[in-house]
Amino acid sequence: MTTALALHARGVPVAILEAESEDRDRSGSRAIYVHGTTLHTLERVHPGLGENLVEEGIVWPTRRTCWRGKEVFKRTYDNPGGDGKFPHFTSVPQVRTEEYMHEALDEAGIEIHWDSAVETVESSPDGVYVETADGREWETPYLVGADGGGSTVRKEIGAEFDGDQSENSFIIADVNEIDDEEEQWPNERLFHYDDPAVGGRNVMLVPFTDGWRLDIQCIDGDDPEELVTDEKMREFVAEVMGEAYAEELYWVSSYKFLQVMADTFIDDDRRVLLAGEAAHLLAPFGARGMNSGIADADEAASAVATAYHSTIDAVARDEVELYAARREKAAEYNLNAAGQALEYLQGDNPATVLRKEAAASLADYFEPAGEYLDDAPYGPHDAPPIVSTGNY
Ligand SMILES: Cc1cc2nc3c(=O)[nH]c(=O)nc-3n(C[C@H](O)[C@H](O)[C@H](O)COP(=O)(O)OP(=O)(O)OC[C@H]3O[C@@H](n4cnc5c(N)ncnc54)[C@H](O)[C@@H]3O)c2cc1C
Incomplete structure (x- = not known):
């Protein structure tokens, strides 16, 4: 199109x-x-x-990261979209x-x-x-x-x-926003490493217009077909976002990603x-x-x-x-x-595992360590290089 x-x-x-x-x-x-x-x-x-x-x-103002049940990074921006005619992103x-x-x-x-x-x-x-x-x-x-x-x-x-193809499977669900403003999840993007609420799996939560994207990374021994059922996913949604959201689940799928x-x-x-x-x-x-x-x-x-x-x-x-x-x-x-x-x-590289653990233990005293944990799951942010004809 x-x-x-x-x-x-x-x-x-x-x-x-x-x-x-x-x-x-x-x-x-x-x-x-x-x-x-x-x-x-x-x-x-x-x-x-x-x-x-x-x-x-929507443009969310807050980035937040937790590590095994504890917050390690949170930043809220006054003007998250920037000053240009168009925001840095929209969801x-x-x-x-x-x-x-x-x-x-x-x-x-x-x-x-x-x-x-x-x-x-x-x-x-x-x-x-x-x-x-x-x-x-x-x-x-x-x-x-x-x-x-x-x-x-x-x-x-x-x-x-x-x-290649990713080793891990990922369960991805879309959840509708609830009407009760008191119970609504705050307007933030959350990454939770080894979230104890869902058996130590990584969880990503991203808001979009009228809904939420919940991404749960399978761990060793998981059968994605079992986790992807509505019943199991409602349990996960209730654990991560609260009971009020459990009935709002509307799309669930499991993926292995091709690269x-x-x-x-x-x-x-x-x-x-x-x-x-x-x-x-x-x-x-x-x-x-x-x-x-x-x-x-x-x-x-x-x-x-x-x-x-x-x-x-x-x-x-x-x-x-x-x-x-x-x-x-x-x-x-x-x-x-x-x-x-x-x-x-996927975290099977020992150097990466060590870096994550070290950053988590430093995050209370050293903000860049928490920021590293917040940023790393999305990879580098820069755009591809421009290719010219090579002419002078
Ligand atoms: C869970 C998930 C999350 C994602 N999140 C993001 C994100 O946040 N940001 C982002 O940038 N991307 C994201 N993506 C990727 C994005 O959805 C895809 O890259 C995008 O939809 C691909 O668009 P496309 O037009 O190339 O292909 P498609 O959307 O697949 O469109 C191809 C079209 O071609 C038609 N077609 C197929 N075969 C034929 C044929 N023989 N003749 C005529 N027509 C044909 C199909 O019916 C279809 O309409 C995500 C993907 C997934 C699965």
Whole structure:
């Protein structure tokens, strides 16, 4: 959807082929944390879209961390979003983000062809030929494959995923906010190491508009299938957030996270580009999945727009190659960052375990030790490097 908006904004005619039906169910816990740069990108490609998300989302003022039942870090900011037009981040469930994107597509007059699963993709130096499951045939100068982790487009251009899977499973639940303001959990992001309330598992609690994301990391001997039942999860929710929240549980799932990227983001003819989860899958710590997918989409649109308007083949090819160079580098960077967070959370590196223990014992006297414990589960915060052509 971002690719389509970004192409339209650059004066390129565009259509979306979507495998599922218009009345599909998009339920399930997915992205909540939207980075400020993503808000800027969305606002740029469709004025008002970034603003809508800011209005819909929330910015929490407090970061708090506990270690085995005891608080080791807490900081509340007077102005947590910063002074810019857009906050540093906003927290809004992906279903709402997607609704705003659909509104933006309508406003821009961009058509979605529902029930149109791409089945075959054949590229040539002149363009791309696509067949969809309903038997229709499509011709287009350029195709952006933004068809998710199981991408058909990726397979059709012969690209392959390469990488690892997390060792631990994670149980992720979304919980509705309760009405009783007295009983409401404070508006804070909480990480609790080895929380005794849930059998010594790590717990992360993150607010979003009208709800909470509860993330529980399984430990050795856990059977995620047993923990993921509504009954067991209600118990966990009651232990972590209080009885009042137990009935508010609405989505629960268990994950092992893949950390993989395609061995190429473009086809041999420089006519097909992969973006988002079609190109890479990341563990969610650090919130780089949807955010980096939106960055891919915007850069893919920029490359396609220049290539599409270009009168010289070599210039068009170069733009597409530059897209791959930039976004493959960004994906490597994001994979590494999410991987650091994952390795920290899985905690099987003795040096990391020692560092955590030492920081926890110092946290009462030395604030940076508590801040380290608060920050580390999300991995590094910086953005991928900018890749230039290397020209002087
Ligand atoms: C628990 C969890 C928490 C997360 N938290 C965050 C977060 O806080 N911040 C963040 O940035 N990211 C987060 N993510 C990641 C984020 O949800 C994904 O990265 C993002 O949804 C990927 O978007 P996408 O458009 O690439 O793929 P998708 O959302 O999978 O969309 C792909 C689309 O292509 C369609 N499609 C598939 N095959 C075909 C075909 N053959 N033909 C036509 N259409 C097809 C699908 O129906 C779908 O509509 C989280 C993910 C999870 C699971």
